[in-house]
Amino acid sequence: MARKVFTSFHYVPDNWRANQVRNMGKIEGNSVVSSNKWEEVTNGGNSAIEKWIDDNMYGKSCVVVFVGENTAGRKWIKHEIKKAWEDGKGLVGIHVHNLKDSDGNQAEKGRNPFEDFNVGDKKLSSIVKCYNPPYSTSKYVYEHIEENLEDWIEEAIKIRNNN
Numbered sequence: 001m002a003r004k005v006f007t008s009f010h011y012v013p014d015n016w017r018a019n020q021v022r023n024m025g026k027i028e029g030n031s032v033v034s035s036n037k038w039e040e041v042t043n044g045g046n047s048a049i050e051k052w053i054d055d056n057m058y059g060k061s062c063v064v065v066f067v068g069e070n071t072a073g074r075k076w077i078k079h080e081i082k083k084a085w086e087d088g089k090g091l092v093g094i095h096v097h098n099l100k101d102s103d104g105n106q107a108e109k110g111r112n113p114f115e116d117f118n119v120g121d122k123k124l125s126s127i128v129k130c131y132n133p134p135y136s137t138s139k140y141v142y143e144h145i146e147e148n149l150e151d152w153i154e155e156a157i158k159i160r161n162n163n
Contacts, residue, residue, distance in 0.1 A: 003153050004028045006057045006089075008080040009066035009096075011038060013107065017096040018066045020142060026149045027064070053080055062090035062153045065113055067130060069097055072113035081113060085124065090156035093130030094145060100138040119163070127163055129156065 005027045009018040021027075041052045053076070057063065063084035071077055084091045093114060097107040109132070117124035131152060133144040 002026055002028045003062055003150070003157075004060045005062045005064050005153060006060040006080070006084070007064050007066060008077055008084075010068050010071045010074055010077065013070065013101070014066055014068035014096060016102040017068065017099040020099055021064075021066065021094070021096065021145055021149070024146050024149065026146065027153065049076060050079070053083065057083060057087070057089070060089060062092065062156050064149075064153065064156075065091070065093040065130075066096045067093045067110050067113060068095075069107040069110045072111045073116060077113055078116060081117060081124075085117070085119070085160075088160060090153060090158075090160045091128045092152050092156035093128065094149075094152070095130065095132040096141075096145075098133065098136055098138060098141045099145075106136075106138065127159065129159070 002025065007018055007022060009015070041048055063080060065071065065077065065081065081091065093112065095109060097109045100106055112125050112130045114125035114128045114130055115123060119127060129152070133141040135141045135144060
């Protein structure tokens with residue numbers, strides 16, 4: 001049975017890539033958000049965005065961060081990571097820069113967003129895994145993620161339960 005997860009990603013450049021992974025059928029969770037709906041949420045200001053995140057993260061066992069070229073350091077990505085950790089949810093990153101976007105383009109590898117957080121005297125990145133599929137061809141990256149996604153999520157939940 002697919003785990004219920006919340007997916008976090010930089011919307012404009014990585015929505016297509018994120019949807020490729022979400023459509024694999026390996027996870028359940030927040031549904032695809034249209035650009036119109038996301039614009040409606042963001043027009044409501046910070047409180048509306050926080051409420052949307054809270055509502056969509058509720059009942060999920062894990063947060064999967066799709067790491068693109070410019071994901072790390074973004075305000076709402078950071079908020080989602082912090083909330084996931086504080087709420088005791090599994091947390092895992094997957095680099096998606098080598099998946100093609102809707103125009104057939106790949107991107108540069110982004111930095112690990114978990115580097116921006118500390119848990120006690122440790123970097124969160126030393127606890128939470130951030131996978132970088134070992135291929136540069138989009139088809140093979142997709143297949144690697146599809147083959148491993150469920151295991152990565154289960155491992156993230158175990159790691160969080162032990163920390």
